[in-house]
Amino acid sequence: xxxxxxxxxxxxxxxxxxxxxxxxxxxxxxxxxxxxxxxxxxxxxxxxxxxxxxxxxxxxxxxxxxxxxxxxxxxxxxxxxxxxxxxxxxxxxxxxxxxxxxxxxxxxxxxxxxxxxxxxxxxxxxxxxxxxxxxxxxxxxxxxxxxxxxxxxxxxxxxxxxxxxxxxxxxxxxxxxxxxxxxxxxxxxxxxxxxxxxxxxxxxxxxxxxxxxxxxxxxxxxxxxxxxxxxxxxxxxxxxxxxxxxxxxxxxxxxxxxxxxxxxxxxxxxxxxxxxxxxxxxxxxxxxxxxxxxxxxxxxxxxxxxxxxxxxxxxxxxxxxxxxxxxxxxxxxxxxxxxxxxxxxxxxxxxxxxxxxxxxxxxxxxxxxxxxxxxxxxxxxxxxxxxxxxxxxxxxxxxxxxxxxxxxxxxxxxxxxx
Numbered sequence: 001x002x003x004x005x006x007x008x009x010x011x012x013x014x015x016x017x018x019x020x021x022x023x024x025x026x027x028x029x030x031x032x033x034x035x036x037x038x039x040x041x042x043x044x045x046x047x048x049x050x051x052x053x054x055x056x057x058x059x060x061x062x063x064x065x066x067x068x069x070x071x072x073x074x075x076x077x078x079x080x081x082x083x084x085x086x087x088x089x090x091x092x093x094x095x096x097x098x099x100x101x102x103x104x105x106x107x108x109x110x111x112x113x114x115x116x117x118x119x120x121x122x123x124x125x126x127x128x129x130x131x132x133x134x135x136x137x138x139x140x141x142x143x144x145x146x147x148x149x150x151x152x153x154x155x156x157x158x159x160x161x162x163x164x165x166x167x168x169x170x171x172x173x174x175x176x177x178x179x180x181x182x183x184x185x186x187x188x189x190x191x192x193x194x195x196x197x198x199x200x201x202x203x204x205x206x207x208x209x210x211x212x213x214x215x216x217x218x219x220x221x222x223x224x225x226x227x228x229x230x231x232x233x234x235x236x237x238x239x240x241x242x243x244x245x246x247x248x249x250x251x252x253x254x255x256x257x258x259x260x261x262x263x264x265x266x267x268x269x270x271x272x273x274x275x276x277x278x279x280x281x282x283x284x285x286x287x288x289x290x291x292x293x294x295x296x297x298x299x300x301x302x303x304x305x306x307x308x309x310x311x312x313x314x315x316x317x318x319x320x321x322x323x324x325x326x327x328x329x330x331x332x333x334x335x336x337x338x339x340x341x342x343x344x345x346x347x348x349x350x351x352x353x354x355x356x357x358x359x360x361x362x363x364x365x366x367x368x369x370x371x372x373x374x375x376x377x378x379x380x381x382x383x384x385x386x387x388x389x390x391x392x393x394x395x396x397x398x399x400x401x402x403x404x405x406x407x408x409x410x411x412x413x414x415x416x417x418x
Contacts, residue, residue, distance in 0.1 A: 016276040016413050017053035017261035018043075018406075019254070019291075022072070023060065024282030024359015025402050029212035032075050033358050035401035040076040042406050042417075048079050051417040053264040053274065055257050056080070059205040059220075059247040059286065061088040061165040062109030064117055083260065088204040088247030089164055091256045092118045094342035095202065095244065102156040104129060104180055106173050107164030107221075114164065124158065126173050129180075133188045136179055139171040158185040160243070163203040163228075166221040174228055181232065181240070196236065200243035206383040207247070207286055211359045222383060229384060245385060248281075249290025251297055255346050262347065276413070277351040280405045282359025284393050285381040291353035292392040301346055354405045355395035363398070 020026065026036040044050055056072060065082040072080040102122040105111045115123035130137050132153045134145040158180050167173040179187040181198040203225060209217035232240040246252050258277060265274055277294075281287020357363050380388040399405045409415075 013270050013272040014052040014265070014413075014415065015272045015274060016278060016409065016415075017055070017258075017265070017274050018409070019055050019057045019257050019261075019277055019279040020402070021248075021279075021281035021283070021287050021359075022056055022058040022068075024211045024361075025280055025356055026072070026075065028359070031213060033401065035358070035403035036075065037077055039401075039403040039406045040078050042403075042410070044078050045417070049268075050078075050264075052415070053261040053268075053270075055084055055086055055260045055264075057086045057248065057253065057257050057279070059088045059207050059210075061114070061204045061221075061247070062107060063087075064110070064114060065090070083263070086253070086257050086260060088253070089114065089118060089162075091244075091246045091252050092120075092162070092202065092204070094256075096342070098160050098162075098200070098202070101159040103160045103162050104158045104177070105162045105164060106167055106177060108166070108168050109164075111164060115162070120162075122156065123162075124155075126167065126176055129155075129176055129187060130172060133176075133179075136176055136187060137172050139175065140169075155187075158187070158199065160200040160202065163201065163221070163225065165205050166219065166224045170224060170227065173224075174231060177228060178231060178235065182235070196238055197241060201240065202244045203242055203246070205247040206245060206249075206386075207283070208381045209360065211282065217360055222381075225383070242385065245383065248283075248286045249293055249382065249386065251294055254279075254290060254294035254351065255343055258346055258348055259343055262344075273347065275349045277348050278354055278405075278409050279351060280354045280356060280402060282356050282361050284355065284361055284395070288353045288355055288395045289382060289386070289392045291351050292394070292396075293386075295351040295353075296392070298346055298348055298350060352396045354397045354399060354408065356399055356401050356405060358401050 023029075026033055043052060043054060056068070058068070060068070065085045065087060068085045068087065069080045069082040072085070096119065099119040100121050102124060103115070103120055104126070105115050105120075105123045106126055111125050112123055132155055138144055161177055161180060163177075176187060181201070182191040182195050183189045184192055184195045185199050203221075205221040206225065207220035208222035208226070210220045211217050229240045232238070244252065248254075254277075258274075261274055261277065277291075279287060279291035279294075281291070355361055382388065397405075397408060399408055410417075
């Protein structure tokens with residue numbers, strides 16, 4: 001087979017795709033990781049076209065996809081489309097039943113632009129709510145209003161809360177979100193006794209910590225969520241409930257990422273089905289847990305049909321596995337799965353986790369004290385609604401950096417792009 005230029009076409013069409021984390025894999029804060037450019041030089045042809053489907057799956061949520069694509073293009077030296085970028089909030093496009101409702105949005109960055117780009121017609125920010133209800137924010141004495149009179153400004157009922165990411169003034173956001181939840185969407189009213197179940201909460205990015213230029217990981221949105229959950233429970237005696245959790249490690253995020261991978265393959269007319277997803281990340285509790293959880297779901301979602309496909313390829317196991325207990329486990333830890341009807345069913349056969357050592361993960365050094373390592377490994381940094389399972393935090397592969405990850409996958413797939 002020859003291409004238009006007469007050169008030999010790739011020996012094998014891609015039957016796999018990459019899901020790349022960004023922070024800790026490609027950058028640390030704003031500083032590029034040297035291996036990133038080398039890795040992506042292997043993933044594109046001389047014309048800058050990708051040789052395999054690639055999606056950047058980040059738990060960041062403080063900008064639009066287009067801006068992140070432009071940043072990555074500059075960083076990696078290859079053209080990146082916004083359709084290859086998946087922010088933690090990207091799956092909110094599927095939650096159409098909330099798009100015409102008034103929703104309170106929390107986080108930082110161009111929140112209104114992000115919300116409207118996702119389809120929300122009536123977003124209201126924490127700052128706007130504070131401006132309309134100035135008596136609610138009372139922690140910082142210097143920011144209290146001089147005139148202590150209730151606001152006469154009418155606000156529509158807030159029908160949902162969307163947590164995009166960690167805010168700047170945590171005390172203000174925590175107070176106002178609690179007010180909205182305990183007044184059934186009418187902040188400024190007295191707390192009601194009949195406000196449970198509370199109005200829906202949709203949360204993006206559950207990372208407890210993330211890596212920047214500092215020597216130790218920094219607080220992430222997951223830390224803010226821990227504060228919100230515990231304040232709500234302390235006040236009400238009840239658990240705060242989420243309509244949906246998105247961002248890694250949720251199945252929602254990986255299934256949406258697979259959808260983007262398949263869309264790329266279709267656009268490039270790659271007829272061979274995408275069988276394997278390789279999730280490359282630096283965080284055991286986020287990237288590895290999420291990839292392994294999705295792999296478990298893929299093995300259980302339609303095992304008989306998948307076994308038939310594997311049998312046709314000569315790779316099927318001898319017996320159909322029994323997964324009843326694990327399937328129940330997945331259903332228990334995946335809140336808010338009403339989005340299923342908005343997304344095509346998963347089609348990949350497997351998702352493999354590849355852990356790099358350039359970010360949150362710090363490989364144990366020789367001579368390390370075993371007891372300390374054991375304690376560190378037994379502390380679960382995942383979200384409250386995701387049960388700890390030791391099998392889910394074991395990576396399929398550990399490599400030094402993203403360049404080594406690409407080399408490993410090409411070797412595993414016997415892929416010869418040139």
